[in-house]
Amino acid sequence: MLERLTLTISTAQGKSRIMKEAATTEKKAYHHGDLRAGLLSAIRQLVEEKGPDQFSVAEAARLAGVSTAAPYKHFKDRDEMLKAAALDNMARQSTEMRDALAPLPPKCVERIEALGQLYIECATREPGMFRLTFALSSGHNRDPSLIASGKAMFGLLQHEVATFLGIEPLDPEAERRAMMLWSFVHGLSFLLIDGKVEAMELDLDLPQMLHDVAQRVMVDH
Amino acid sequence: MLERLTLTISTAQGKSRIMKEAATTEKKAYHHGDLRAGLLSAIRQLVEEKGPDQFSVAEAARLAGVSTAAPYKHFKDRDEMLKAAALDNMARQSTEMRDALAPLPPKCVERIEALGQLYIECATREPGMFRLTFALSSGHNRDPSLIASGKAMFGLLQHEVATFLGIEPLDPEAERRAMMLWSFVHGLSFLLIDGKVEAMELDLDLPQMLHDVAQRVMVDH
DNA sequence: TGTACATCAGTGAACGCGCGTTCACTGATGTAC
DNA sequence: TGTACATCAGTGAACGCGCGTTCACTGATGTAC
Numbered sequence: 247m248l249e250r251l252t253l254t255i256s257t258a259q260g261k262s263r264i265m266k267e268a269a270t271t272e273k274k275a276y277h278h279g280d281l282r283a284g285l286l287s288a289i290r291q292l293v294e295e296k297g298p299d300q301f302s303v304a305e306a307a308r309l310a311g312v313s314t315a316a317p318y319k320h321f322k323d324r325d326e327m328l329k330a331a332a333l334d335n336m337a338r339q340s341t342e343m344r345d346a347l348a349p350l351p352p353k354c355v356e357r358i359e360a361l362g363q364l365y366i367e368c369a370t371r372e373p374g375m376f377r378l379t380f381a382l383s384s385g386h387n388r389d390p391s392l393i394a395s396g397k398a399m400f401g402l403l404q405h406e407v408a409t410f411l412g413i414e415p416l417d418p419e420a421e422r423r424a425m426m427l428w429s430f431v432h433g434l435s436f437l438l439i440d441g442k443v444e445a446m447e448l449d450l451d452l453p454q455m456l457h458d459v460a461q462r463v464m465v466d467h
Numbered sequence: 468m469l470e471r472l473t474l475t476i477s478t479a480q481g482k483s484r485i486m487k488e489a490a491t492t493e494k495k496a497y498h499h500g501d502l503r504a505g506l507l508s509a510i511r512q513l514v515e516e517k518g519p520d521q522f523s524v525a526e527a528a529r530l531a532g533v534s535t536a537a538p539y540k541h542f543k544d545r546d547e548m549l550k551a552a553a554l555d556n557m558a559r560q561s562t563e564m565r566d567a568l569a570p571l572p573p574k575c576v577e578r579i580e581a582l583g584q585l586y587i588e589c590a591t592r593e594p595g596m597f598r599l600t601f602a603l604s605s606g607h608n609r610d611p612s613l614i615a616s617g618k619a620m621f622g623l624l625q626h627e628v629a630t631f632l633g634i635e636p637l638d639p640e641a642e643r644r645a646m647m648l649w650s651f652v653h654g655l656s657f658l659l660i661d662g663k664v665e666a667m668e669l670d671l672d673l674p675q676m677l678h679d680v681a682q683r684v685m686v687d688h
Numbered sequence: 689t690g691t692a693c694a695t696c697a698g699t700g701a702a703c704g705c706g707c708g709t710t711c712a713c714t715g716a717t718g719t720a721c
Numbered sequence: 722t723g724t725a726c727a728t729c730a731g732t733g734a735a736c737g738c739g740c741g742t743t744c745a746c747t748g749a750t751g752t753a754c
Contacts, residue, residue: 281697299520303741313699315743320697324741381657382518382598387666397667425671426651426680433654434646436602445608446618450646459647467688502730524708534732536710541730545708 282320284310289331294374298328298382328378329389335379336395339368343402357406358460362431366452369435376435403428410464426463431456503541505531510552515595519549519603549599550610556600557616560589564623578627579681580674583652587673590656597656624649631685647684652677 288309292301303324304314321327346360369376386392401415407427408420434455437443443450509530513522524545525535542548567581590597607613622636628648629641655676658664664671 302739304739312697314741315700316698318742380663381661387662393666396663400667400669421669422671422676422679425655425669426676426683429654429658430647430651431654432658433650433652433656435654436657437650437653440602441608442601442617445614446621448621448642448646450643455643455647458643462647462683523706525706533730535708536733537731539709 281310281312281316284312285317285320285327286331286334289327290335290372290375293328293331293378294372297374298378301328303327325385329386329392331375332379332386333392333395335372335375336392336399339364339379340395340399340402342368343399347406353410355410355460355464358403358410358427358464359456361403361406362427362456362460363453365431366435366438366456369439373439376439380432381436400424400428407464423463427460430459430463502531502533502537506538506541506548507552507555510548511556511593511596514549514552514599515593518595519599522549524548546606550607550613552596553600553607554612554616556593556596557613557620560585560600561616561620561623563589564620568627574631576631576681576685579624579631579648579685580677582624582627583648583677583681584674586652587656587659587677590660594660597660601653602657621645621649628685644684648681651680651684 285306288306289301292306292309303317306327307314307317310316317327321330342364343361346364347357350357350360404420404424405415407424408415408417411420411423413420506527509527510522512530513527524538527548528535528538531537538548542551563585564582567585568578571578571581625641625645626636628645629636629638632641632644634641
């Protein structure tokens with residue numbers, strides 16, 4: 247049957263890690279150890295394999311090695327599970343954004359490009375999670391923590407834009423430019439992961455295009 | 468219960484239209500008249516209401532006023548129904564694109580803007596169908612007629628771009644610029660219909676933004 | 689240190705549901721004569 | 722013009738399926754004494 251997940255998520259404390267390792271050798275423990283994290287990992291995997299809409303609680307439970315009722319001890323319902331997975335993914339991506347910016351000197355257009363490149367990279371690396379995080383998902387736009395997380399990420403881009411232009415981060419012009427950039431990489435990401443670029447036999451030089459767009463949007467004449 | 472659909476689709480010939488009108492007065496006819504068109508209309512409505520993934524054959528049949536088995540006389544399976552609806556939508560949108568260009572003088576940037584505006588308009592007017600047509604897709608990217616239709620639409624944009632720049636339509640530069648524009652309006656469309664713009668309280672001047680982007684992408688310095 | 693106990697993360701069976709698709713059928717239609 | 726008949730678009734019942742969620746329960750754990 248299905249093996250218990252051994253992947254340890256960032257939130258797992260030392261305690262549960264020990265329990266999990268014990269479980270791995272003993273093979274059958276009544277308690278999972280850190281089922282919440284195990285489920286998030288299973289959800290992640292299933293959302294990738296089947297897409298956010300086809301994800302099922304039962305299958306996630308099976309994958310995590312517990313009964314179909316177990317997830318309801320950690321999440322109110324299916325939608326809460328997806329929201330938690332989305333939030334988790336946003337946190338990861340935020341970290342990646344900061345990491346991508348860290349080594350670059352301030353006030354250069356490469357910083358803008360790097361954010362765009364990372365966005366597309368996240369999309370193509372995990373299309374399912376990208377969809378879950380940045381697209382549809384009916385109720386998600388009403389969830390305060392998801393909104394806050396989204397605003398923080400956009401704020402990061404907006405801040406970069408403002409710094410480059412030498413204006414205030416709250417200047418509407420910074421928001422406008424950031425929105426242009428976001429729209430572009432967002433659209434390109436979807437055209438890529440939805441297979442439109444491939445189906446229509448478009449061959450594009452991604453880095454070149456990102457560079458070109460960043461120049462056109464950020465540099466005035 | 469549900470009324471029979473009276474909306475007549477473009478493909479309905481005179482014959483079936485007469486039959487349908489007869490049915491409307493008689494109230495209960497054994498034959499539908501033009502069930503294929505009726506189903507496409509029902510699919511369209513349901514895809515709007517529930518989204519492409521939540522669309523169900525049974526519900527479409529109910530809405531069209533026939534038994535759940537009837538659709539299978541016209542389509543091989545659920546996926547064929549969605550593909551047919553997508554193709555239908557592409558044809559409509561192509562027509563709209565041509566109509567939008569018709570009154571505009573050649574070689575002006577307004578033509579590019581008009582295409583972008585229409586794209587976003589189609590997306591916000593019928594988000595479900597837009598999703599079905601330009602995203603989603605598992606098998607759709609392997610369907611020759613859908614691919615051909617997509618290529619034709621992109622070709623239209625590409626042609627406009629080439630004409631404006633005064634280069635050959637097949638020049639890779641035309642494809643590059645067209646791709647930038649498509650990515651932008653595609654991304655913006657999704658950010659709008661997925662409620663991200665609203666949720667994150669971004670207020671943007673759409674026409675101004677479209678104009679600005681068209682300028683930045685099309686005009687070199 | 690050892691024991692009694694409260695806690696609560698898990699179980700497994702059950703529920704009602706709507707789905708996609710198939711089947712043998714029925715009856716309205718248009719056509720050949 | 723009238724009739725016999727082939728066609729095939731519809732019916733309605735049935736199937737097997739996996740789902741989300743609930744329920745009373747069980748048993749491993751950590752803690753108070």
